[in-house]
């Protein structure tokens with residue numbers, strides 16, 4: 028069995044920061060894991076290098092579950108985005124190693140394919156409704172079966188999800204947090220018109236999604252859900268901050284619009300009540316921030332009991348290593364819903380060569396042994412870490428709000 032002899036953390040910034048863990052075994056097999064936490068990258072890099080790597084040396088790389096439990100219970104200080112992202116990186120790397128030693132793609136180790144391909148959604152956005160619909164028509168022409176719609180709000184200089192570049196979206200845009208101004212009332216007036224016009228332009232055979240990005244109160248989310256029901260949204264995402272899982276009951280009482288939440292969740296405990304009470308329809312937790320493939324399978328298994336489906340986060344601040352791992356998970360998990368797919372830049376793809384493919388709105392992880400992704404460490408060296416923060420949001424009166 029492959030014994031771990033070394034592990035190293037690689038921080039690189041091909042246009043944005045990524046943190047990657049590489050584990051090496053005595054038989055020469057290596058595995059990689061994504062450890063990127065947008066805006067707090069170095070905290071995970073240190074957690075891994077200073078506190079986790081020393082614990083891995085000498086261990087049997089096949090003992091994924093035991094190592095997971097050792098890092099989770101053995102830390103004493105459980106859960107949280109830094110800890111669970113570090114554990115996720117180790118977990119991904121060990122699944123990569125196991126697949127390489129077995130000569131099988133990871134999805135085959137997870138029970139094999141449950142579907143022919145993984146449906147993904149693209150990100151149409153624009154400063155105006157017209158621009159957004161133009162972008163959505165472009166995604167439809169590219170074959171996307173699902174498209175997220177995010178548009179600017181008249182009277183607001185910026186809002187979540189609207190980027191200067193039509194295809195690439197990177198919110199961590201400054202050395203110190205940029206400050207955005209938010210108006211719920213202005214926003215609530217725009218989105219229903221966006222969806223009405225989008226259905227007119229795109230028809231009914233395409234799934235349309237929207238990310239509220241934690242900005243509404245439950246009753247406001249209920250109102251927006253009701254306003255959008257005639258346009259059949261595939262989901263409303265992060266409708267309200269989810270620390271109080273019970274808050275989603277209030278939204279449920281007012282709308283049948285499907286609800287998705289969880290991209291900032293880092294363990295099953297963040298979602299337990301939401302799932303068991305069927306307060307949501309899709310769970311967004313993903314491999315890199317929710318403890319890896321091992322823990323995400325537990326979340327999905329609980330969700331399956333309550334007809335909640337997966338909808339893994341897949342923004343550009345999750346590296347191609349996470350995308351590859353998520354696609355292996357997506358291909359196999361029985362209660363798959365949809366996978367977010369924000370294309371990385373060519374610069375990033377060059378640093379992270381991968382086997383996964385996109386075609387006609389669907390993706391596939393490929394059949395390379397392991398995860399089918401790597402990091403070109405020579406190329407990675409050329410991109411120095413550059414501190415970058417996610418923005419903060421304030422209401423028009425200056426109150427600090429949810430970004």
Ligand SMILES: O=C(O)[C@@H](O)[C@@H](O)[C@H](O)[C@H](O)CO
Pocket residue numbers: 065198238240290340341342343344367417
């Ligand atoms: O659904 C999404 O993709 C967003 O919520 C993300 O873009 C999110 O804002 C970033 O991942 C934050 O780093």
Ligand SMILES: [Mg+2]
Pocket residue numbers: 238240264265290
């Ligand atoms: Mg989101």
